Amino acid sequence: MAGGQSLEVVGLRKSFGNVQVLRGVDIQAQPGRILGFLGCNGAGKTTTMRTILGLARPDAGTVRYGGRPIDSHSRRAFGYMPEERGLYPRMQVLSQLIYFGRVAGLGRKHSRQAAWGWLELLGLRAYATAKVEQLSHGNQQRVQLAVALIHRPNVLILDEPFSGLDPVGVTEMGGAIREAAQQGATIIFSSHQLDLVESLCADIAILSHGKIALSGALEDLRTEAGIRRVEVWIDDRPFTIPLAGARTVLGEQPHQLITSQTSVHAVLESALRLGNVTRIRVEPPSLSDLFHSVVGPNGES
Amino acid sequence: MLFAARCTAIVASREILERVRSRVFWAILALTVVSIIGGAHAVGSLTSDTDQFSVVVANDSPSTLETELQTSAALYGLTLSTMSAPPRDVPGLLLEGLAQAAVVDGQDIVIAGPVAPALITAIADAVDATARQGIATRVGVAEPDLELLIDPVVTTVKDLRSSDATAGKPLPALAASFLLLMSLLIFGLLVGSGVAEEKQNRIAEVLLSKLPAQALLAGKVLGIGAVGLFQVTAVAVSGLLALRTAQSGNPAAQSFAGLDMIDGFWLLLWFVQGFILYSLVYATLGATVSRQEDFQSLVYIPMLIILPAYVILAANFDDWSSNSWLAPASFVPFWTPILMPFRLATESASTGEALLALLGTVAASLGLIWLGSQVYLGNILRTGSRVPLSEALLSAFERSR
Numbered sequence: 001m002a003g004g005q006s007l008e009v010v011g012l013r014k015s016f017g018n019v020q021v022l023r024g025v026d027i028q029a030q031p032g033r034i035l036g037f038l039g040c041n042g043a044g045k046t047t048t049m050r051t052i053l054g055l056a057r058p059d060a061g062t063v064r065y066g067g068r069p070i071d072s073h074s075r076r077a078f079g080y081m082p083e084e085r086g087l088y089p090r091m092q093v094l095s096q097l098i099y100f101g102r103v104a105g106l107g108r109k110h111s112r113q114a115a116w117g118w119l120e121l122l123g124l125r126a127y128a129t130a131k132v133e134q135l136s137h138g139n140q141q142r143v144q145l146a147v148a149l150i151h152r153p154n155v156l157i158l159d160e161p162f163s164g165l166d167p168v169g170v171t172e173m174g175g176a177i178r179e180a181a182q183q184g185a186t187i188i189f190s191s192h193q194l195d196l197v198e199s200l201c202a203d204i205a206i207l208s209h210g211k212i213a214l215s216g217a218l219e220d221l222r223t224e225a226g227i228r229r230v231e232v233w234i235d236d237r238p239f240t241i242p243l244a245g246a247r248t249v250l251g252e253q254p255h256q257l258i259t260s261q262t263s264v265h266a267v268l269e270s271a272l273r274l275g276n277v278t279r280i281r282v283e284p285p286s287l288s289d290l291f292h293s294v295v296g297p298n299g300e301s
Numbered sequence: 302m303l304f305a306a307r308c309t310a311i312v313a314s315r316e317i318l319e320r321v322r323s324r325v326f327w328a329i330l331a332l333t334v335v336s337i338i339g340g341a342h343a344v345g346s347l348t349s350d351t352d353q354f355s356v357v358v359a360n361d362s363p364s365t366l367e368t369e370l371q372t373s374a375a376l377y378g379l380t381l382s383t384m385s386a387p388p389r390d391v392p393g394l395l396l397e398g399l400a401q402a403a404v405v406d407g408q409d410i411v412i413a414g415p416v417a418p419a420l421i422t423a424i425a426d427a428v429d430a431t432a433r434q435g436i437a438t439r440v441g442v443a444e445p446d447l448e449l450l451i452d453p454v455v456t457t458v459k460d461l462r463s464s465d466a467t468a469g470k471p472l473p474a475l476a477a478s479f480l481l482l483m484s485l486l487i488f489g490l491l492v493g494s495g496v497a498e499e500k501q502n503r504i505a506e507v508l509l510s511k512l513p514a515q516a517l518l519a520g521k522v523l524g525i526g527a528v529g530l531f532q533v534t535a536v537a538v539s540g541l542l543a544l545r546t547a548q549s550g551n552p553a554a555q556s557f558a559g560l561d562m563i564d565g566f567w568l569l570l571w572f573v574q575g576f577i578l579y580s581l582v583y584a585t586l587g588a589t590v591s592r593q594e595d596f597q598s599l600v601y602i603p604m605l606i607i608l609p610a611y612v613i614l615a616a617n618f619d620d621w622s623s624n625s626w627l628a629p630a631s632f633v634p635f636w637t638p639i640l641m642p643f644r645l646a647t648e649s650a651s652t653g654e655a656l657l658a659l660l661g662t663v664a665a666s667l668g669l670i671w672l673g674s675q676v677y678l679g680n681i682l683r684t685g686s687r688v689p690l691s692e693a694l695l696s697a698f699e700r701s702r
Contacts, residue, residue: 050506053506053510054509054510055506055509055510055678057678072304072513073304075510075511076511078510078511080506080507080510082503082506082507083503084502084503085502085503086502086503086504086506086507087502087504088319088498088502088504089502091319095318095319099311099315100507102311103308103311103312103508103511103512104511105511147507
């Protein structure tokens with residue numbers, strides 16, 4: 001991986017018939033960092049990714065790598081993992097990897113070496129001569145990742161790479177993606193698993209109504225969001241306390257979002273008035289909080 | 302250009318390797334070849350009645366020749382009946398089919414059209430033996446000693462129908478055109494369904510993010526085409542061998558045997574060009590569907606395009622000189638691979654005309670590669686129901702603007 005180059009999407013617009021899917025999308029992905037690309041179903045994430053890869057022609061806007069518009073040659077150094085499987089079902093795993101390596105520009109010998117390397121790394125060596133259709137879903141996903149990584153791409157575009165993976169698979173794949181970033185690749189991946197995105201990504205971009213509604217370094221966005229996350233437990237049970245301007249978020253971990261102006265002291269006072277406070281946590285918002293604050297409770301698809 | 306050629310070669314090599322690695326591929330090929338050779342031999346043995354021949358011995362030949370003919374025929378496993386006739390009646394007897402061969406003037410063999418080589422050899426041996434007996438009697442030398450003293454008698458073979466030799470030539474052209482049809486039904490479908498499979502499985506997305514669509518289509522057509530050509534060649538060679546070994550007296554076998562290198566080159570060229578052209582039609586159609594199952598509903602389209610060529614061919618097979626449709630139709634690129642080989646075989650087209658028609662098919666193939674790739678790219682994101690052909694073509698033209 002050469003690394004060292006940023007990927008810029010500038011003013012991307014795309015319509016399908018009368019439906020305007022992208023209305024001026026701007027994204028900047030930095031080398032060595034993973035950008036989480038978020039949005040509700042139908043928001044236009046896949047269309048944006050396919051446009052970056054030259055699979056869809058934008059109505060307006062450009063995609064640049066290292067400051068230059070992307071052409072078919074520079075795109076060959078990109079790695080891509082589509083949302084659905086992009087493998088030949090009846091082709092052997094090793095042959096498949098060698099083929100995609102060659103498609104990406106590797107020589108025959110180099111491609112074979114790289115294929116064996118990725119099979120080893122992703123624990124697939126035993127399946128080298130198996131056909132893809134004989135593998136489990138998780139192993140097929142691993143092969144798909146190996147296809148995307150075989151030529152050690154400068155840019156890695158991953159569309160829902162974790163969908164359908166078990167926790168072990170998620171950990172392995174997350175490790176491989178992190179390693180690619182450490183080696184300098186520019187990585188964009190979309191996912192609906194916000195906790196995973198939060199644990200992996202340094203940057204995020206949230207697509208809403210055909211535009212990027214929020215983007216930047218995740219830590220900066222959390223501290224600059226103007227909201228804080230509050231969890232209050234009274235008698236060892238989560239509790240909602242009456243606070244002016246607070247929004248309650250239900251779910252596995254019920255909590256409230258308060259404005260940054262609301263003091264921690266005021267939160268504690270209100271909680272104490274309700275009973276025996278056994279736990280209180282006030283912290284910057286999670287990615288999930290940021291996402292929901294941007295797209296609203298019902299999304300926009 | 303070099304980049305596109307390299308990409309095409311990579312795609313083509315995958316198509317070839319994936320097929321030749323399959324045991325089913327070799328099993329089907331072996332079965333086909335064995336069936337052709339075995340079938341031809343079976344037919345040959347069933348029709349062994351054709352080993353019974355009538356030979357006219359002109360009455361200007363030695364009287365012992367008829368006996369020698371029976372002896373020689375028995376050695377070759379042939380059943381022979383002989384008849385004696387004046388030399389002037391020989392052509393009539395042969396042309397009317399009352400006899401398969403005649404011996405005139407004691408050493409000249411006369412035939413009317415193709416006959417089994419074994420019969421010619423048997424007659425030649427009998428002529429030789431009769432001549433030796435005559436010489437031995439005249440000079441008073443024992444016949445075995447004569448073997449060392451004189452060379453075998455040279456017999457000439459005259460074919461009364463040799464001026465009609467070109468009449469059999471359209472047969473290989475016809476066979477090649479039907480082989481093309483069969484190949485399209487098998488391998489053209491493979492190209493189309495392969496394109497549909499790649500689209501259905503999202504492989505096309507991964508590939509098209511790195512390869513030009515033209516290279517992907519061309520590689521697929523060339524790879525599957527090369528495998529198809531190999532199989533067709535194996536079938537054709539085994540068919541020719543079977544014809545030669547099992548039914549060598551068959552006129553069809555004679556017309557195939559009469560093919561020279563140039564005939565063979567032209568037939569191969571038309572076959573390859575026809576295959577490329579129609580495979581690209583299949584590939585373009587495959588790009589309009591999202592599922593392989595949907596592709597099945599489109600396979601009739603290439604057949605509809607090719608059918609008129611066979612209709613014209615059938616209408617002109619007996620008399621190719623009078624129909625004014627044949628010549629212009631042979632320049633329609635989609636019909637050229639069927640009609641031009643026939644015109645060349647019947648010597649009703651010049652080499653210049655053939656080259657012009659070839660140029661047309663090459664141009665049409667290049668146009669189809671462009672159209673197919675535009676349809677491919679224009680519909681790569683479309684899933685669900687099949688894209689109507691008119692809509693796919695419209696989007697291709699819009700995309701190219």
